[in-house]
Amino acid sequence: MKKLATAASIGVLALGLSACGAGDGPEQTVEDFHRALQEEDYQVFCDTLAPDLIEPLEQAGDASCAEVLEQNGADLFSDLDRDADLEIVESTVSEDGTAATVSFTVGDNPQEELSLVQIDGEWKIGSLEPEEGQEPEDS
Numbered sequence: 001m002k003k004l005a006t007a008a009s010i011g012v013l014a015l016g017l018s019a020c021g022a023g024d025g026p027e028q029t030v031e032d033f034h035r036a037l038q039e040e041d042y043q044v045f046c047d048t049l050a051p052d053l054i055e056p057l058e059q060a061g062d063a064s065c066a067e068v069l070e071q072n073g074a075d076l077f078s079d080l081d082r083d084a085d086l087e088i089v090e091s092t093v094s095e096d097g098t099a100a101t102v103s104f105t106v107g108d109n110p111q112e113e114l115s116l117v118q119i120d121g122e123w124k125i126g127s128l129e130p131e132e133g134q135e136p137e138d139s
Helices: 002-017 026-039 042-047 051-061 065-076
Strands: 086-093 099-106 112-119 122-127
Touching: 026 042, 026 086, 026 099, 026 112, 026 122, 042 065, 051 065, 051 122
Parallel strands: none
Antiparallel strands: 086 099, 099 112, 112 122
16 A cells, blocks of 8 residues: 555656656657646656656556556546646756756646656656755745
């Protein structure tokens, strides 16, 4: 049950961040992630995540990431505004090109930030939590 609670926490964080998946760059990944949440396309949602985020979901639900989210999506994403627009505020890529940060807003919500990593040439969401010592902006 504790593992399912961890999975639910990841889902809630993802809901709060409301972003999207894999594409040409980190911004496209955030857009894909957001669209997947809006459309309840849990396979695309999972495809946008780094393996470190997928493994706890799969272990908690003893199923694939998409199956776990399908089974728990109504509870995890019940407050999601499916009509809210995503606006990318800023995107930065590390000097070595393997990490990125994308700041964005969704609808009238405060600005959020996602950390991404490049895995096998694709950008994946590497963290759904603020970096240690960082808090999401309240503006």
